[in-house]
Amino acid sequence: MSKVATALKSANETKSLIIGQDVLQQAFIVFKEQFPGKKAIIVADQTTYGIVGETILKQFESNGIKQEPAFVYSDPELYAEYKYVEELVAALEQHQAIPVAVGSGTINDLTKLAAHLTNRPYMCVATAASMDGYTAFGASITANGAKQTFNCPAPQACVADVDILSAAPTEMTAAGYADLFAKITAGADWILADALRVEAIDQTAWSIVQDGLHEALSDPEGTKNGHAQAVTQLTEGLMLGGFAMQWSKSSRPASGAEHQFSHLWNMEHHLKNGEHVSHGFQVSVGTLAITALYDLLLKTDLENLDIQAAFKQWPTEEELKKQSLAIFKGTDFPEIGWQETSAKYINHQELEKQLQTLKHNWQEIKQRLAKQIVPFVEAKSRLAIVGAPTEPEHIGISRERLKETFVRAQYIRRRFTVLDLAVRTGYLDQWLDQLFAKDGIWPIN
Template structure:
């Protein structure tokens, strides 16, 4: 594509969805020209955003390149797209719920303040856009229009903030890790939206447990005692990823968000002192696990890890590993810093848990 563009004075137009859009976006950037896209499925939020997610050197990577000059979406066409593509888009939009909760945490603990404009662009109409999963699956014009608008707005918010923070949290870290591990399901790649569907449910289940936790009585001394030194963190990260081709990425990303014991104590004290207010904000944001699972099932998205070739054991490992591969602050970091991660995972994967692996 790059070779063809170099010998023609033409503006590339991407007619398609995720992969076609990303390839065209990157090729246009590398040949120093604008491009536009024509969406053919409401399958992802990347149409209107900067950056292209491309597999290079064996791993999915995000390349920094401009958003399109224009994006066209004919709802009649999108309504007739394959149902699995629409389901993937619905799951990608649903992920903005947990991503928003992660941003609330980052804001409340002084890690990354919420950008009011970006927040409003994504969150103001989000719950309404997700309200009719059955209509979305059946190609109902109103439901698909709301889904498409929600996805496009997600891209606009990322474009506004020059960051994926408004649209991506811990649930996307699950997907990123599986891509980096070259995970396939029966030899086939899994769509981004379907990976994120499982990631979103995993994070939602964690939020359900966290909202039942009394952080007003958090044992800060115990949390500080279990917090590693930077050198210990390096050993952990390199050990966890020693069998992969990206151990250094795990270490560098973990290092980028590491804080010392003094800063951790301050952060945990903020959590403890303000838990009542933080909890209210999170409870308003999060859709409970069973409802989230029902909606995603209705639209046709995967709701069990096995649906995308992930065992329950691997899902548990992902909870531990995912927070190392991105420096973004999420609920996974809260779980680690408070010392609750293993306890919550024992509940999720223990007897009568959401993903019981004891039988």
């Protein structure tokens, strides 16, 4: 049985997923199987309607599936914003038709939430291998100026035609490759959380994402050039990431500190030359930053960690409250630092126990991490080959800001990552000095 077929069994929401060349023609069969007797409504933007939407509409028509007129967003500035969800909800409320989202991240997220709000399942026809959100539980939507994840089920059925995905703009494929690459550092963070008994690894979710991950990332050249096998592997990897999130109802299996960089930049309303930077592109830089930190961690002799020194620099809860409220002062999310870090705070006694565990098991932990991490130089080379950004400046982030992000990111999520390890061992400042030194990866003059 294929990896995807095995993973489908553990997915609670997605019942049918077809990935392959020339599978678009099976879309009507999938729809009829999954939604017998139901009407359909195509949801697309003008681009995706032209490329695939109209084809599906005609295919459904000639195969006896009744439809409402297609819902095509006309706004060229369309993005995953709540007002666009409301537009679609208003349209869906007029009937009972099953939405068929034809597009990538934005269209899928808008449809996912609108379908949920109008109490119906939906189907998705992917047009780019640009992120792992297709099959994920939850939609990432900006509401009241802030990007938020809304809980809502993944599509019941999904069709990903590799010929169409291969023809998508290369920067979309590059973004997807980076989002898949992020599962390397996300996995490493989970290994750390597991080893320090903060959050045990769920073996099912782990296998869904991690088995075959290194292999799926092994051909950036083929991925860039749209070779069917490489794009198929990429697409499967991204879909599997979504399945793991469905299984655990958490993004832990697919998202670690590298994603916190992207989330923080979104919260800060980061734009490059006035434009949004795609999720995958932000994650590409985040992944490289966290990989660089892992390279330093792996070179650190934690068997001889000075626990007393770490102990001294660890704040009391009262001190943490001050720190965490100060760090986002003047932003539109002043409270989140305290809200999230207090949720993962441990007292000095617990810290000592945790660092003892780290010290005693360091050789074993180090081996597990070394097996997981793709070293910085190699990671950078592959991301460059595929056409993803490899320098912070490529996405409009200065080095100073990247350095700050290392500090700020761990305040915005309670999830335990390598950033927490860096803070708890007291190594963060030293590692950042190395990364941003004259002979470091990102020298700051």
